[in-house]
Amino acid sequence: MIETRKVTAEDLVDNPVIAAMSEYDHEQLLFCNDNATGLKAIIAVHNTTLGPALGGTRMWMYNNELEAINDVLRLSRGMTYKNSISGLNLGGGKAVIIGNSKTMKSEALFRRFGKFVNGLAGRYITAEDVGISPIDMTWVNMETDHVVGLPGKSGDPSPITALGTYVGMKACAKKQFGNDSLAGKKIAVQGVGHVGEYLVKHLREENAEVYISDIDEGTLKHVSETYGAKVVGLDEIYDIDMDIYAPCALGATVNDDTLSRLKCSIIAGSANNQLANEVKHGQAVLDKGIIYAPDYAINAGGVINVYAELTSNTSEWALQKAEGIYDTIYEIIKRSTDENIPAYAIANKVAEERIAAVGKVKLPY
Numbered sequence: 507m508i509e510t511r512k513v514t515a516e517d518l519v520d521n522p523v524i525a526a527m528s529e530y531d532h533e534q535l536l537f538c539n540d541n542a543t544g545l546k547a548i549i550a551v552h553n554t555t556l557g558p559a560l561g562g563t564r565m566w567m568y569n570n571e572l573e574a575i576n577d578v579l580r581l582s583r584g585m586t587y588k589n590s591i592s593g594l595n596l597g598g599g600k601a602v603i604i605g606n607s608k609t610m611k612s613e614a615l616f617r618r619f620g621k622f623v624n625g626l627a628g629r630y631i632t633a634e635d636v637g638i639s640p641i642d643m644t645w646v647n648m649e650t651d652h653v654v655g656l657p658g659k660s661g662d663p664s665p666i667t668a669l670g671t672y673v674g675m676k677a678c679a680k681k682q683f684g685n686d687s688l689a690g691k692k693i694a695v696q697g698v699g700h701v702g703e704y705l706v707k708h709l710r711e712e713n714a715e716v717y718i719s720d721i722d723e724g725t726l727k728h729v730s731e732t733y734g735a736k737v738v739g740l741d742e743i744y745d746i747d748m749d750i751y752a753p754c755a756l757g758a759t760v761n762d763d764t765l766s767r768l769k770c771s772i773i774a775g776s777a778n779n780q781l782a783n784e785v786k787h788g789q790a791v792l793d794k795g796i797i798y799a800p801d802y803a804i805n806a807g808g809v810i811n812v813y814a815e816l817t818s819n820t821s822e823w824a825l826q827k828a829e830g831i832y833d834t835i836y837e838i839i840k841r842s843t844d845e846n847i848p849a850y851a852i853a854n855k856v857a858e859e860r861i862a863a864v865g866k867v868k869l870p871y
């Protein structure tokens with residue numbers, strides 16, 4: 507997670523939006539409006555030093571423009587860090603469509619959005635995010651080639667995200683326990699949806715003792731029976747005796763309350779924005795001697811998957827690249843321990859260092 511100071515109503519009175527962009531060095535913010543289709547969207551290009559800005563499009567009923575601006579600025583910056591730390595030749599971008607994803611979708615709206623994306627001539631490449639389905643992206647694709655993750659292309663990113671999370675967890679085990687075996691380790695996986703289920707499969711194949719929770723009873727029963735994982739309550743999961751906590755559902759589950767209860771010595775999962783407050787809880791985790799695998803580094807399998815599609819690499823290449831998350835996480839947590847600096851801050855530094863180094867030999871895209 508990359509925290510950004512939120513733009514306030516006062517900022518917008520005293521300063522133009524561009525001042526908010528300059529705070530975290532965003533390159534471009536494109537406001538898109540089309541009365542005929544009802545499209546209201548914002549595309550943010552944060553940084554293109556490493557390559558074209560890639561990041562998904564989110565459709566959300568924001569309460570006001572300020573919320574949408576804040577979200578797109580924060581998310582696009584996060585993509586710059588994720589793409590950089592993953593060693594991809596991609597910058598960071600994101601788009602938000604302001605509207606109700608249940609009632610406002612149409613072919614015309616997404617084709618109009620696709621025209622706006624196309625107008626950026628490849629500086630921004632879009633993909634699915636919250637509120638967007640594959641069919642929506644096929645409509646976008648009718649107007650622009652700058653789309654990834656289309657049906658029939660690189661496919662479901664969840665298995666590769668789970669693989670990256672699994673190997674990242676093993677890297678944490680190596681640092682914390684002296685070897686990377688997860689056999690016999692007590693691991694609590696919160697949320698056994700697309701990524702969580704594949705992760706449980708890897709863990710059970712290595713004979714870890716796996717505990718699971720999920721709000722969906724059917725999913726819980728399926729995963730428990732298929733892999734022999736033990737079901738625990740939604741809140742109980744924070745209190746059980748465990749070695750590793752793997753958040754794979756919600757953000758902000760590492761917070762004041764849970765940190766006073768968690769008995770684990772590793773936090774490694776696929777969920778985005780795991781630390782409720784990056785600075786406060788990143789430091790608290792370090793102080794408690796817990797190894798934390800920064801979320802955007804450990805869950806980068808999905809973006810690696812679409813990068814393979816973009817660069818015409820094979821799925822084997824993507825799998826191999828995702829296995830490299832082991833080394834990425836190990837380097838971050840080793841530096842975190844050696845320098846006594848929270849892991850999230852080290853991850854940010856590593857991402858920034860790569861951008862600065864490559865920036866010396868390359869003009870922005």
Ligand SMILES: NC(=O)c1ccc[n+]([C@@H]2O[C@H](COP(=O)([O-])OP(=O)(O)OC[C@H]3O[C@@H](n4cnc5c(N)ncnc54)[C@H](O)[C@@H]3O)[C@@H](O)[C@H]2O)c1
Nearest residue numbers: 663664667697699700701720721754755776777778805808
């Ligand atoms: N799918 C990917 O490739 C990918 C890539 C990067 C990051 N992520 C992140 O990983 C997480 C999981 O993604 P996913 O694709 O598996 O999503 P998903 O929706 O398929 O699975 C999430 C699961 O969490 C469950 N859940 C919701 N609230 C819960 C709660 N309070 N307690 C326990 N379980 C709860 C849901 O019922 C669901 O089964 C998300 O945070 C997502 O943003 C996913």
